[in-house]
Amino acid sequence: MNPTTLIQLFVFLLAGFVGFQTISRIPPLLHTPLMAATNAMSGISLVASLVLAGAHDGLLATVLGTVAVACAMANVVGGFLITDRMLAMFKRAGADKMEGAVGVAAE
Amino acid sequence: MRDTLIQIAYLLAAFLFLVALRALGKPDTARRGMQLAAFGMAVGIAATLLNARIVSYEWILIGSVIGAVAGYPLGKWVPMTAMPQRIALSHALGALAATVVGVGEYCNGLSAGELGRGHVVALGFEVLLGGLTVTGSLMAFGKLQEILPGRPLTFLGQNAFNLTILAIGVASLVWLVIDPSNVVVAGVMLAISLAVGVLLVLPIGGADMPVVVSLLNSYAGLAAVATGFAIDNNILIIVGALDGLSGFILSVAMSKAMNRSFSNVLFGAFGSAAVVEAAGPSTAGGEMMSITAEDAALRMAYAEKVVVVPGYGLAVAQAQHQARELADLIEKRGGDVRFAIHPVAGRMPGHMNVLLAEAGVPYVKLVDMEDINEKFAETDVVLVVGANDVVNPAAKTNPKSPIYGMPILRVAEARSVIALKRGRGAGFSGVENDLFVDPRTSMLFGDAKQSLITLGLEVKNA
Numbered sequence: 183m184n185p186t187t188l189i190q191l192f193v194f195l196l197a198g199f200v201g202f203q204t205i206s207r208i209p210p211l212l213h214t215p216l217m218a219a220t221n222a223m224s225g226i227s228l229v230a231s232l233v234l235a236g237a238h239d240g241l242l243a244t245v246l247g248t249v250a251v252a253c254a255m256a257n258v259v260g261g262f263l264i265t266d267r268m269l270a271m272f273k274r275a276g277a278d279k280m281e282g283a284v285g286v287a288a289e
Numbered sequence: 290m291r292d293t294l295i296q297i298a299y300l301l302a303a304f305l306f307l308v309a310l311r312a313l314g315k316p317d318t319a320r321r322g323m324q325l326a327a328f329g330m331a332v333g334i335a336a337t338l339l340n341a342r343i344v345s346y347e348w349i350l351i352g353s354v355i356g357a358v359a360g361y362p363l364g365k366w367v368p369m370t371a372m373p374q375r376i377a378l379s380h381a382l383g384a385l386a387a388t389v390v391g392v393g394e395y396c397n398g399l400s401a402g403e404l405g406r407g408h409v410v411a412l413g414f415e416v417l418l419g420g421l422t423v424t425g426s427l428m429a430f431g432k433l434q435e436i437l438p439g440r441p442l443t444f445l446g447q448n449a450f451n452l453t454i455l456a457i458g459v460a461s462l463v464w465l466v467i468d469p470s471n472v473v474v475a476g477v478m479l480a481i482s483l484a485v486g487v488l489l490v491l492p493i494g495g496a497d498m499p500v501v502v503s504l505l506n507s508y509a510g511l512a513a514v515a516t517g518f519a520i521d522n523n524i525l526i527i528v529g530a531l532d533g534l535s536g537f538i539l540s541v542a543m544s545k546a547m548n549r550s551f552s553n554v555l556f557g558a559f560g561s562a563a564v565v566e567a568a569g570p571s572t573a574g575g576e577m578m579s580i581t582a583e584d585a586a587l588r589m590a591y592a593e594k595v596v597v598v599p600g601y602g603l604a605v606a607q608a609q610h611q612a613r614e615l616a617d618l619i620e621k622r623g624g625d626v627r628f629a630i631h632p633v634a635g636r637m638p639g640h641m642n643v644l645l646a647e648a649g650v651p652y653v654k655l656v657d658m659e660d661i662n663e664k665f666a667e668t669d670v671v672l673v674v675g676a677n678d679v680v681n682p683a684a685k686t687n688p689k690s691p692i693y694g695m696p697i698l699r700v701a702e703a704r705s706v707i708a709l710k711r712g713r714g715a716g717f718s719g720v721e722n723d724l725f726v727d728p729r730t731s732m733l734f735g736d737a738k739q740s741l742i743t744l745g746l747e748v749k750n751a
Contacts, residue, residue: 197530213639236343246393248352253386255356263364269320271646
């Protein structure tokens with residue numbers, strides 16, 4: 183096993199640990215936005231597909247890369263948009279009854 | 290220098306993603322957090338474009354435009370009720386990207402003649418996990434969208450067959466590691482991974498979909514991790530690990546809430562509920578007592594504390610808005626209304642919260658199961674709308690019941706219960722519900738949406 187792989191395993195381990203701690207604290211209230219959010223973030227696989235599509239490694243590789251770019255980009259654009267749309271719906275109080283919000287805050 | 294710059298950009302992106310996940314812990318901070326994550330994504334993508342391996346941009350541009358055009362409606366136009374299938378679809382897209390990159394990198398390595406063992410291990414996992422996630426998610430999408438039949442499709446020896454196929458897939462991965470340039474084995478592995486995805490989801494019914502969608506989320510994340518190892522990219526490893534873990538945490542939460550073990554969902558105890566059904570006659574016996582809408586409305590109008598328990602039936606009837614209007618009317622009269630959300634109330638983790646938030650219910654009114662369960666004893670009226678198993682006391686009291694042990698909303702502790710129900714028959718799962726024959730429970734029969742509208746009118750007039 184070469185040293186790079188070893189370092190990558192460290193990164194994987196630590197990211198997993200931090201992720202577990204962070205994600206466990208997200209309340210069930212926001213589990214659907216969480217799934218949409220991780221989906222959007224996983225679009226970072228663009229870093230791999232962009233290189234494949236842009237490097238001239240033969241037609242097959244370029245076409246496959248382009249397909250991957252399209253898929254990942256759809257997840258990035260769609261994922262961030264829908265997460266934002268959902269999160270915008272979670273309001274502390276309905277806009278038309280702000281006195282209710284005061285009652286809740288006083289609780 | 291350029292490489293260092295790219296890596297620093299990735300570091301920043303990874304940091305911003307973690308900040309965003311941290312911010313998702315609270316509804317107040319979540320939105321701002323995700324905007325930071327989007328910025329991080331933009332930085333990451335821009336940095337990647339500087340990569341020295343990229344020699345031309347026209348294909349990148351084509352792919353990006355297609356993706357953006359496809360992604361926009363996926364983000365803006367999909368209705369909230371369709372969220373589960375939309376998420377399943379995007380798992381398929383993400384996994385397809387990983388799989389295709391895996392195949393592409395393999396072809397590159399093959400033609401350059403430089404396929405190392407470690408490289409092939411990573412690529413193999415990438416394709417294996419990616420492939421099964423693609424077809425599995427498409428199957429889940431089809432079932433949720435009702436293009437495919439939602440009922441479980443089973444055949445004799447299914448588990449043995451699936452495990453054999455999976456074993457062949459793993460064996461071909463091992464073979465490929467020993468003999469990296471064997472294209473036939475690589476092809477077999479790809480085909481098998483695609484087949485496994487279909488076979489995996491085939492026997493799973495609509496009600497178990499939340500677990501499957503979460504699990505596929507996890508696989509998609511792991512495929513991204515494998516991609517990261519294959520192309521030596523730390524940010525992919527980090528994001529993949531976050532994605533995979535989040536999916537895993539959600540699937541565990543979902544299986545717990547459904548009283549299923551993981552293996553139980555995956556290896557076909559589906560329909561076993563129907564087998565046990567004959568056992569455990571309801572302990573309470575007795576008759577359901579019906580109530581008129583007028584009386585029910587009076588009781589709610591003068592109640593101090595009301596808890597609404599929405600079930601999947603509410604979402605099916607598209608009655609979220611009516612439920613919210615009813616709650617508003619009761620609150621206007623001075624009552625306090627909360628919504629009790631069981632983890633599997635919708636078709637995916639947290640789905641019911643989104644549906645109610647969309648209808649305009651403030652999130653402070655949406656209370657998780659653990660928190661609301663302590664409050665039922667001091668609740669005057671519980672209104673059960675289209676929920677059945679998640680409020681069935683048999684889960685606590687009747688060891689013979691198929692749902693015994695499932696965490697439930699302890700509605701039976703409330704002073705009185707009004708249940709909206711279509712008819713007198715047993716619910717979707719076929720399990721008798723003792724709650725409905727409890728002396729403190731009154732039944733209001735009829736269509737959920739219509740009943741809620743009538744209740745609203747009566748409360749207004751009360």
